[in-house]
Amino acid sequence: MKNTPFTDKHIALGAKMAEFAGYNMPISYSGINDEHATVRKNAGVFDVSHMGEFMVKGEHALELIQRVTSNDASKLVAGQAQYSCLPNEQGGIVDDLIVYCIEPGKTYMLVVNASNIEKDWKWISDRNTNGAEMHNISDKTCLLAIQGPNATKILQPLADTDIMNLKYYTFTKGKFAGVDNVLISATGYTGAGGVEIYFEDKDGAAAQIWDAIFEAGGPQGLKPIGLGARDTLRLEMGYCLYGNDIDDTTSPLEGGLGWITKFTKDFTAKDILQAQKAEGVKRRLVGFEMIERGIPRHDYLIKDASGNVIGKVTSGTQAPSLGKAIGLGYVSIEHAAADSEIFIDIRNTPVKAKVVKLPFA
Amino acid sequence: MNFPAELRYTKDHEWISLEGNVATVGITDFAQHELGDIVYVDINTVGSALDAEAVFGTVEAVKTVSDLLLPVAGTITEVNSLLEKQPELVNTDPYGDGWMVKVTVANPEDVAALMSSDAYAALVG
Numbered sequence: 001m002k003n004t005p006f007t008d009k010h011i012a013l014g015a016k017m018a019e020f021a022g023y024n025m026p027i028s029y030s031g032i033n034d035e036h037a038t039v040r041k042n043a044g045v046f047d048v049s050h051m052g053e054f055m056v057k058g059e060h061a062l063e064l065i066q067r068v069t070s071n072d073a074s075k076l077v078a079g080q081a082q083y084s085c086l087p088n089e090q091g092g093i094v095d096d097l098i099v100y101c102i103e104p105g106k107t108y109m110l111v112v113n114a115s116n117i118e119k120d121w122k123w124i125s126d127r128n129t130n131g132a133e134m135h136n137i138s139d140k141t142c143l144l145a146i147q148g149p150n151a152t153k154i155l156q157p158l159a160d161t162d163i164m165n166l167k168y169y170t171f172t173k174g175k176f177a178g179v180d181n182v183l184i185s186a187t188g189y190t191g192a193g194g195v196e197i198y199f200e201d202k203d204g205a206a207a208q209i210w211d212a213i214f215e216a217g218g219p220q221g222l223k224p225i226g227l228g229a230r231d232t233l234r235l236e237m238g239y240c241l242y243g244n245d246i247d248d249t250t251s252p253l254e255g256g257l258g259w260i261t262k263f264t265k266d267f268t269a270k271d272i273l274q275a276q277k278a279e280g281v282k283r284r285l286v287g288f289e290m291i292e293r294g295i296p297r298h299d300y301l302i303k304d305a306s307g308n309v310i311g312k313v314t315s316g317t318q319a320p321s322l323g324k325a326i327g328l329g330y331v332s333i334e335h336a337a338a339d340s341e342i343f344i345d346i347r348n349t350p351v352k353a354k355v356v357k358l359p360f361a
Numbered sequence: 362m363n364f365p366a367e368l369r370y371t372k373d374h375e376w377i378s379l380e381g382n383v384a385t386v387g388i389t390d391f392a393q394h395e396l397g398d399i400v401y402v403d404i405n406t407v408g409s410a411l412d413a414e415a416v417f418g419t420v421e422a423v424k425t426v427s428d429l430l431l432p433v434a435g436t437i438t439e440v441n442s443l444l445e446k447q448p449e450l451v452n453t454d455p456y457g458d459g460w461m462v463k464v465t466v467a468n469p470e471d472v473a474a475l476m477s478s479d480a481y482a483a484l485v486g
Contacts, residue, residue, distance in 0.1 A: 032423040318400035
């Protein structure tokens with residue numbers, strides 16, 4: 001099991017630790033509900049250094065990215081980021097990712113899921129037929145997400161660039177807490193606002209930045225947050241989790257990612273996805289909330305009123321901010337409209353739910 | 362962590378206390394801590410006569426679901442109705458207001474045969 005540069009900090013803080021994607025990660029500290037509320041109302045810090053980062057450089061960088069991703073990276077200007085996915089040859093999804101444009105046409109950073117680092121690296125390398133320069137910088141790159149309505153206010157005194165007015169999905173690079181070359185990005189996986197910061201762990205940079213953030217934020221109620229609350233926060237926003245809600249067998253159109261699938265350019269499985277769009281998808285990822293008492297969980301069956309199986313739950317939880325049980329799941333298209341009545345099979349009992357529009361929160 | 366000496370314990374992290382042939386059952390401080398924030402206690406076995414280690418209900422934390430196993434054979438007579446609205450009582454008061462069911466036990470001597478608090482503390486320590 002790998003550690004991040006912050007593993008000792010988590011253990012010292014009393015975090016409940018568990019293996020995730022091969023890393024020893026904090027699942028919770030004070031409790032998922034408390035951590036969740038802290039991020040929604042104030043600010044919290046997530047160590048997500050397990051995520052993968054690839055640099056793609058040179059005159060063929062953009063051409064490669066355009067071919068392997070579904071969104072249109074040619075639209076990006078310097079300092080802009082884009083949510084995208086890597087479709088596979090069958091129109092499924094190899095991974096979802098964020099493309100950071102550092103220098104248009106020349107230098108990009110791809111941020112991928114921890115569990116997919118090796119798979120994605122091979123996938124993109126195998127398609128790098130024109131010789132774009134690629135570097136896997138995952139192991140040396142730290143990533144902290146500081147999320148919540150007060151996050152940028154707390155961090156601003158540590159930064160030498162304006163981060164309070166950073167637009168969503170843009171980023172800046174500069175000195176942060178005395179460390180050079182920190183990439184500060186107005187992105188996140190919580191819907192609560194805030195930034196994510198990327199930097200190299202050298203000369204004690206990881207400890208220096210972590211300590212500076214808690215020194216600045218501790219008195220204002222900033223707390224460390226584990227992966228448990230990260231999951232409930234993202235689920236309330238209806239954000240997909242790779243491996244749960246989207247995977248090699250689900251298409252971006254089925255997964256509600258049509259908005260990052262741009263048929264104005266060429267990319268892997270474009271023809272398949274274009275045909276799927278023309279015909280209409282047969283199933284769709286929907287959000288639902290429980291009407292009767294019960295909590296949906298990954299892999300529970302979804303049924304119609306007559307008891308026929310119409311799909312499967314991909315994510316579910318009791319939503320801490322909403323006080324109700326919510327989930328995501330694939331249902332056949334005739335049940336996908338908002339307000340459709342569906343039943344979640346919980347321990348062999350059908351429990352009533354209804355399809356709702358996303359986000360939940 | 363707190364394991365009151367007057368209770369008996371199972372390896373599945375339930376506790377039981379006995380008065381006459383009526384037992385009260387809940388989950389231990391260790392169990393609630395491992396589960397984290399408890400959001401739902403689902404028990405619909407009132408009136409059922411169950412064997413020892415039979416599933417009598419389910420406890421759901423934010424991230425996990427766990428079966429509740431009956432420590433000894435008996436008939437479930439009552440569910441703690443406080444848990445309907447305040448499942449978090451299992452976290453805050455696992456041996457008090459967070460109790461889960463009352464059971465008429467088949468053989469009261471089964472309870473004495475379960476683990477003492479010292480044995481249970483050694484198990485989870």
